[in-house]
Amino acid sequence: MENLLLVDMDKCTGCKQCSLACSLTKEDLFDPARGRIKILKKEDIALGVPLVCEQCETHPCVESCQNNALSRDDATGIITVDDNLCTSQGTCVDACIYYAIRLHPESKKPMFCDLCGGDPYCAKHCVPEAITWVENTDDVLKTKKKLRSARMAMYRDLKKEAV
Numbered sequence: 001m002e003n004l005l006l007v008d009m010d011k012c013t014g015c016k017q018c019s020l021a022c023s024l025t026k027e028d029l030f031d032p033a034r035g036r037i038k039i040l041k042k043e044d045i046a047l048g049v050p051l052v053c054e055q056c057e058t059h060p061c062v063e064s065c066q067n068n069a070l071s072r073d074d075a076t077g078i079i080t081v082d083d084n085l086c087t088s089q090g091t092c093v094d095a096c097i098y099y100a101i102r103l104h105p106e107s108k109k110p111m112f113c114d115l116c117g118g119d120p121y122c123a124k125h126c127v128p129e130a131i132t133w134v135e136n137t138d139d140v141l142k143t144k145k146k147l148r149s150a151r152m153a154m155y156r157d158l159k160k161e162a163v
């Protein structure tokens, strides 16, 4: 893929415009619960932790599905759900190492970012540019991995705090 989604938690205010924009473009509704991007909010310091499919090489979600309902496009990394095979058990939700998957509030099928076919709507609506759609270079890829590690660490800390 020529571009990638770069997510910088340090710029995220947790406003959820990205989730709203996502649900609007996917379902014609303003509902962050239907967004393919999740925002975990730390209210006291107005920090948001964006979680979204990373189109990762390891794709444990695909392997975890005993019904073979998930498939991955090798060129783009985008995951597709076969609704006829999916039984909404949520094993993919638990398997995702980036905490990016959740089930749709009505259909109960997992939702995956499809990068809007190469022009992600979320990136266009993130005012502080915490999400950007940028050219994929070796340096940008290194930055993406570094930023992702920081987000995962923060996510785990916030979850621990919440227990």
Ligand code: SF4
Residues within 6 Å of the ligand: 011, 012, 013, 014, 015, 016, 017, 018, 019, 039, 048, 050, 125, 126, 127, 128, 129, 130, 131
């Ligand atoms: S739109 Fe940007 S700042 Fe707002 S929650 Fe999403 S990533 Fe964070």
